[in-house]
Amino acid sequence: MTLAAQARDSQVDPDPAVPALSIEDVTHSYRERRALDHVSFDVRRGAFAVLLGLNGAGKTTLFSLVTRLYAAQHGSIFVLGFNVAREPAQALSRLGVVFQARTLDLDLSVMQNLLYHASLHGIGGREAGELAEDTLGRTQMRDRAHDKARVLSGGQMRRIEIARALLHRPSLLLLDEPTVGLDVNARKSILRYVRDLVAQENIGVLWTTHLIDEVEDGDDLIILHRGRVLAKGPAGDLVASAGAANVGGAFERIIATEQSELEA
Amino acid sequence: MTSFPMANTGAPVRTRFGLRQYAICMAGIVWREGLRFLHQRERFISALVRPLVWLFIFAAGFRQVLGVSIIPPYQTYILYEVYITPGLIAMIQLFNGMQSSLSMVYDREMGNMRTLLVSPMPRWFLLSSKLVAGTAVSLLQVYAYLIIAYFWEIEPPTLWGYLTVLPALILVGLMLGSFGLLLSSLIKQLENFAGVMNFVIFPMFFASSALYPLWRVQESSPWLYHVCLANPFTHAVELIRFAFYQQLNLQALAIVLGCGIVFMAGAILAYNPAIGLSLRRSA
Numbered sequence: 341m342t343l344a345a346q347a348r349d350s351q352v353d354p355d356p357a358v359p360a361l362s363i364e365d366v367t368h369s370y371r372e373r374r375a376l377d378h379v380s381f382d383v384r385r386g387a388f389a390v391l392l393g394l395n396g397a398g399k400t401t402l403f404s405l406v407t408r409l410y411a412a413q414h415g416s417i418f419v420l421g422f423n424v425a426r427e428p429a430q431a432l433s434r435l436g437v438v439f440q441a442r443t444l445d446l447d448l449s450v451m452q453n454l455l456y457h458a459s460l461h462g463i464g465g466r467e468a469g470e471l472a473e474d475t476l477g478r479t480q481m482r483d484r485a486h487d488k489a490r491v492l493s494g495g496q497m498r499r500i501e502i503a504r505a506l507l508h509r510p511s512l513l514l515l516d517e518p519t520v521g522l523d524v525n526a527r528k529s530i531l532r533y534v535r536d537l538v539a540q541e542n543i544g545v546l547w548t549t550h551l552i553d554e555v556e557d558g559d560d561l562i563i564l565h566r567g568r569v570l571a572k573g574p575a576g577d578l579v580a581s582a583g584a585a586n587v588g589g590a591f592e593r594i595i596a597t598e599q600s601e602l603e604a
Numbered sequence: 605m606t607s608f609p610m611a612n613t614g615a616p617v618r619t620r621f622g623l624r625q626y627a628i629c630m631a632g633i634v635w636r637e638g639l640r641f642l643h644q645r646e647r648f649i650s651a652l653v654r655p656l657v658w659l660f661i662f663a664a665g666f667r668q669v670l671g672v673s674i675i676p677p678y679q680t681y682i683l684y685e686v687y688i689t690p691g692l693i694a695m696i697q698l699f700n701g702m703q704s705s706l707s708m709v710y711d712r713e714m715g716n717m718r719t720l721l722v723s724p725m726p727r728w729f730l731l732s733s734k735l736v737a738g739t740a741v742s743l744l745q746v747y748a749y750l751i752i753a754y755f756w757e758i759e760p761p762t763l764w765g766y767l768t769v770l771p772a773l774i775l776v777g778l779m780l781g782s783f784g785l786l787l788s789s790l791i792k793q794l795e796n797f798a799g800v801m802n803f804v805i806f807p808m809f810f811a812s813s814a815l816y817p818l819w820r821v822q823e824s825s826p827w828l829y830h831v832c833l834a835n836p837f838t839h840a841v842e843l844i845r846f847a848f849y850q851q852l853n854l855q856a857l858a859i860v861l862g863c864g865i866v867f868m869a870g871a872i873l874a875y876n877p878a879i880g881l882s883l884r885r886s887a
Contacts, residue, residue: 407722429621432724443719445636447643452636459632460723460730462625 358421360385360512360544361406366415368401375401377567379415383560385511386542388535390555390575392591393564399548400440402564403516406546407437420511433461436505440516442497446490450481450500453489454507461508471507479503495526502534512544513537519551527554552588561587563594570594621725629725630733637737640707641744651699651745655692656752663688675817677849689758690845691814693769694837696749697742697777702805704738705784709791721875728872731785735868738784739777746773765848772847776840779860782867783836789874812838836863 359382368376376398383389393399405412408424408431416423422430444453451472458468476482479499484492492500498518505513515534519527531554538545547554555561557576562569571578571594575587582590621629641647667684674681711717720730750766753759760766787800811831813821818838822829832838836859843856 407718409718409721429724429726432722435722437718437722439718441718443716445640445716447640448636452639456632456636457719459628459635460720460725462621462628462725464628464632 356385358385359383359418360387360420361514361546362416362418362421363402363406364416364418366402366405366412366417368398368405368410368413375567376405379564379567379569381562381569381572383512383544383546385544386538387560388538388545388547388556388558389560389562391546391548391562391564392550392552392555392587393548394550396566397550397564398567399550399564400516401567403439403514403548406514407435408432433508434511436508436510436513438498438501438505438513438515438518440518440520442501444489444492444497444501444504446488449486449488450476450492451485453500454504457504457507463508475503475507493526494522495529498522498526498530499533502530506537506543510543512546515545515547517549518547519549519554552591555587557587563591565595565598568598570598626725626729629723629729630736633720633730633733634737634740637734637741641741647703648745648748651696651703652748652752654699655696655749658688658692658695659685659753659756659758675819677846677851677853685756686758687817688815689753690848691809691812691841693746693749693773693844694776694780694814694841695809696745697773697780697840698805698809698837700738700742700745701777701780701784702787702800703784704734704741704781705788705791705800708734708785708788727875731871731875732868735778735781735785738781739774742777742781743770743773760848761850765850768850769844769847772843775857775860775864776844779836779840779864779867782864782871785871786867786874789871808835808837811835812841814838814841836860839863 361383363379363381366376366379367374379398379402381389391399391402401410404410406417406419406424408428411425416425417431418424419431420434422434424431445456448456454472454475455468458464458471463471473482473485476485479502481496481499481503484496484500489497489500502513502515502518513534518534519530522530534545534547535556537543549555555575557574557579559575560573561575561578562572563578564570571582571590578594579585579587579590582593584590584593663685678686708717711720720734721727723730747766760769787804791800809815811828812835813832814837818829818832821832839853839856839859842853843860846853846856
């Protein structure tokens with residue numbers, strides 16, 4: 341039995357050894373098309389994990405399963421040891437999510453967006469206000485609290501979305517291609533911001549992307565291709581074992597090896 | 605940079621929800637819907653203009669053509685404007701229910717819907733809260749319309765009518781909102797909403813007792829009469845009509861309640877991650 345499964349029935353925050361996210365043998369199909377094929381990996385607490393894959397690799401499907409938009413047809417998903425399908429309240433309350441599409445309500449102010457999010461987690465009144473103020477202060481966005489979301493730049497919106505995802509104090513942060521549509525400076529800024537969070541807060545992060553330059557050697561890397569995990573482990577180790585010079589080279593070799601095995 | 609307090613450092617992660625948390629969540633959803641409504645002034649204006657056009661132009665034009673005999677709950681001859689007012693009220697709620705449906709499809713396409721669905725609260729509760737929010741907005745629209753209609757001498761027999769119609773409005777709002785929710789789960793893209801207008805809203809409205817009494821429909825087309833009887837919107841209109849005159853139409857109440865429950869159950873099923881949403885994506 342896995343650590344995640346052992347912690348399943350626990351009502352308190354599980355042992356620190358329990359992964360922030362545990363994907364166990366997950367398979368999901370859209371009719372005949374298999375989007376995920378026996379996918380398994382963990383995201384450790386306090387780790388920055390990158391789920392790297394080309395478009396159509398199955399990243400967004402996996403994201404939808406973890407966030408319970410769909411239910412996995414096979415396999416299990418645990419957040420801090422809580423089964424997403426069986427204990428959604430425990431699992432989702434420990435989860436912060438930043439979706440690929442912009443999800444701020446553009447007609448509402450920044451503060452109103454945060455308060456709305458707090459209410460969805462059962463946090464209201466003065467506590468919600470204090471958490472929102474605190475979050476805005478830490479993201480250096482307090483001066484924009486009463487601006488409508490629609491007047492923010494793309495990078496600022498992303499920062500607010502990240503702040504919103506952290507407002508209820510989750511232990512796992514999921515980000516689905518969060519830098520799509522941002523300029524180079526905004527991309528770097530967001531990436532650095534999230535990496536700082538990991539370093540300081542012992543929060544597990546799963547960052548999905550198709551941009552190889554967002555991976556650093558110290559990251560946990562999961563390479564997803566056509567719904568299958570082709571490689572996983574510390575990025576530096578994967579580069580070394582592939583005999584490549586960098587992550588980009590390793591990615592290409594691993595994909596090419598898979599391709600040739602399929603053709604053989 | 606200073607640190608965020610996290611769940612595993614003693615911060616208050618909510619995993620078990622009491623009544624207070626449920627109330628906060630529902631209040632938040634209603635509050636957000638209310639804010640969106642206030643920010644979208646054109647939505648409010650169009651919600652009012654639509655029935656007022658029917659009242660001031662259509663009803664005025666047809667007043668001489670469409671005679672209305674004495675039928676319950678009326679105890680005397682009434683003006684055509686008086687007759688169609690419950691229908692127009694129900695129309696406001698029908699459009700509002702569909703508007704909510706539109707906003708669900710829009711939210712889903714734009715991703716806002718996902719922020720709602722990843723809440724740890726039970727999904728049935730989230731959808732119910734959304735429904736309550738939509739109904740609250742429809743009540744604002746209806747009473748704004750009734751205030752204007754009052755100056756057109758369209759009013760209940762006593763002022764109590766404004767109060768007795770409230771439960772009927774809530775029930776009808778919930779029933780039509782549930783119907784909208786169910787529809788929103790079946791629509792894949794925003795563009796398909798035009799089809800909903802043509803194939804759902806207009807047939808529901810015209811094949812009902814909103815614009816003409818059913819005995820008139822029966823005289824001219826028996827089969828259409830049966831279609832009108834099978835249309836839940838007819839019973840929504842009648843429930844409002846009777847409640848406005850401080851009377852209870854039990855048959856209409858039962859049908860509105862029953863349809864509301866069925867539509868809501870269908871919507872909850874359709875938004876179930878294991879059944880509805882996943883299957884739709886597969887299609």
